[in-house]
Amino acid sequence: MTKYINNNKTERIGVHKVALILSEMGFIFRETSNSDTGVDGQIEEIDDKYNATGRIMAVQIKSGSSYLYDNGNKWKFYVDEAHKNYWRLFPIPVMLLIHNSNDGNVYFIDAKYVLNATGNIDIPKKNVLCEENKEEFLKTIGGSLKYSDIESVFLYMLKKRSYDISFPVSFLELFISGLTNLCNDLFFDVSLSTDIAEVNCELSGTSIDHEFLWEYIKFIVKENLAEINFHACLNSYEEREIQPRFIAPLTFRGKQLLDYITQLEKQHLDECDISIVCESFVRLHFDYYSEKRLKRLTKLQSLLLAKMEKKEKNLHTRPAQK
Numbered sequence: 001m002t003k004y005i006n007n008n009k010t011e012r013i014g015v016h017k018v019a020l021i022l023s024e025m026g027f028i029f030r031e032t033s034n035s036d037t038g039v040d041g042q043i044e045e046i047d048d049k050y051n052a053t054g055r056i057m058a059v060q061i062k063s064g065s066s067y068l069y070d071n072g073n074k075w076k077f078y079v080d081e082a083h084k085n086y087w088r089l090f091p092i093p094v095m096l097l098i099h100n101s102n103d104g105n106v107y108f109i110d111a112k113y114v115l116n117a118t119g120n121i122d123i124p125k126k127n128v129l130c131e132e133n134k135e136e137f138l139k140t141i142g143g144s145l146k147y148s149d150i151e152s153v154f155l156y157m158l159k160k161r162s163y164d165i166s167f168p169v170s171f172l173e174l175f176i177s178g179l180t181n182l183c184n185d186l187f188f189d190v191s192l193s194t195d196i197a198e199v200n201c202e203l204s205g206t207s208i209d210h211e212f213l214w215e216y217i218k219f220i221v222k223e224n225l226a227e228i229n230f231h232a233c234l235n236s237y238e239e240r241e242i243q244p245r246f247i248a249p250l251t252f253r254g255k256q257l258l259d260y261i262t263q264l265e266k267q268h269l270d271e272c273d274i275s276i277v278c279e280s281f282v283r284l285h286f287d288y289y290s291e292k293r294l295k296r297l298t299k300l301q302s303l304l305l306a307k308m309e310k311k312e313k314n315l316h317t318r319p320a321q322k
Contacts, residue, residue, distance in 0.1 A: 014063020014099035015040070018106055021129050025137075028052065029059070038086040039094065045138070045145060053145045053224075058092055060111065063099040068107070068123075075107060077121040087111045093141055093231070096121065097129060105129070110140040110231075117235050142221030142230040150253070150260050153223055160219075162209040168200040169193050169209070171216050175225075176261070180282050183258060186226040186250055187282050188217065190243040213243055225254035247282065 015031065022029045022043055031041040039058045047053050068075040077098065087094045096111040106129040114121055127136065135143050148156070157171035173196050178187040193213055214237055221230050226248040233244035250258070258277045265276050284290075 010063050010101065011061075012063075013101075014106075015061055017063075017099050017104075018059075018061050018097050018129070021106060025129075025131050025134055026050075038083050039090070043095070047145055047147055049147070051147065053147070055141070055145060055224075056092060057141065058090055058094045059097060060087070060094060061097050061099070063101065065100050065102045067098050068100055071122065073125055075123040075125060077109075077123060079121065084115055088115050095137075096123075098123070108133075108137055113140040113231050113234070116231065117239050140231060140234055142218055142228075144222070145224055146222045147253075148223060150256050153225070153253075153257060154260055154264075157219075160215075162212040164207055164209045164212070166201060166207045167193075167197050167209045167212070169196050169212070171219060173200075174213075174216050175220070175257075176276060177280065179258075179277065180247065180279050183277055183279050184250060185247050186220070186228075186254065187247050187280070189245045210243060217244060223253065224251050225257060226250050 019029045019031070026046045028044040028046065029041060030043070032039065038060060040061045041059045042056050043059055045053045045055045067077060069078070070076075075098070077096070087096075090112055093110050094112040096109050097106055098108075099106045107123050107125070108127050108129050109121060109123040111121060127133065129137065138144055154172070157175060160171040162169050174188070174193060175186070177196055178192055179185075180187045190208060190213065194208065217228065217230075217233055220226050221228050227250075228246055228248045233246065236242050236244040262275070262277050
């Protein structure tokens with residue numbers, strides 16, 4: 001009789017366990033059949049009103065205690081360089097889910113994020129896949145999406161201000177002041193917030209409320225107002241300990257918010273040659289070091305091009321072998 005390989009049994013138990021937990025957490029799980037490239041399927045998030053959000057993550061499922069190496073309060077997971085590179089370059093987040101057959105738990109980590117941030121895969125033992133850990137599971141993509149109606153989004157951004165009196169900045173001011181590229185994109189940098197604070201502040205100097213700015217970025221992501229690379233933002237804020245900087249396309253919801261603001265302006269303010277919804281221009285500052293770098297790059301280009309031309313010339317002048 002033909003034999004059913006025990007490894008197949010272990011893998012299928014892991015897949016079914018993962019599928020059950022993801023369903024209980026309110027995700028749609030789509031397994032990819034005959035996949036052996038480093039991704040076993042996709043999950044799509046469902047919001048608190050049971051609407052499919054369209055936000056998806058790739059899933060790689062491993063089953064068996066042999067994949068996990070005890071490292072104190074973490075599990076260490078080893079994987080070959082081919083898989084590492086595949087996950088690093090994957091266009092969407094890759095959630096690694098490992099079913100531990102010893103304790104029955106499924107442990108999770110965003111493989112793409114940790115590989116790009118640290119180069120290693122260490123899974124905290126607290127990262128058990130379950131409803132209670134849903135926000136932690138979604139942390140690297142900004143947490144759960146929250147689709148409020150546009151009026152509610154506007155009112156929240158209007159009222160949400162920094163508690164620091166020397167940093168008088170609102171979410172709404174950051175959003176409007178960051179519009180660029182014919183109001184199709186949203187720009188953010190800490191310098192934008194300080195410029196707003198200096199205009200609004202009557203004090204001699206301004207401080208920076210970093211926690212407030214981070215909450216602004218997470219709000220934009222949660223309400224899906226712009227297509228922000230939250231992986232990069234989280235890496236800047238938590239790993240590099242600096243405020244993120246980005247230019248991100250506005251989503252359909254972001255443009256709906258702009259239309260709503262324009263309607264309010266027409267209702268409550270007199271006509272003016274400058275409208276609230278208007279782009280600002282963004283450009284890199286070309287300083288002394290930029291000039292030095294450019295000259296050094298020009299020198300490198302000249303040397304490499306000269307070597308390439310010499311090599312090609314030698315190939316053409318080399319006598320043909322008989």
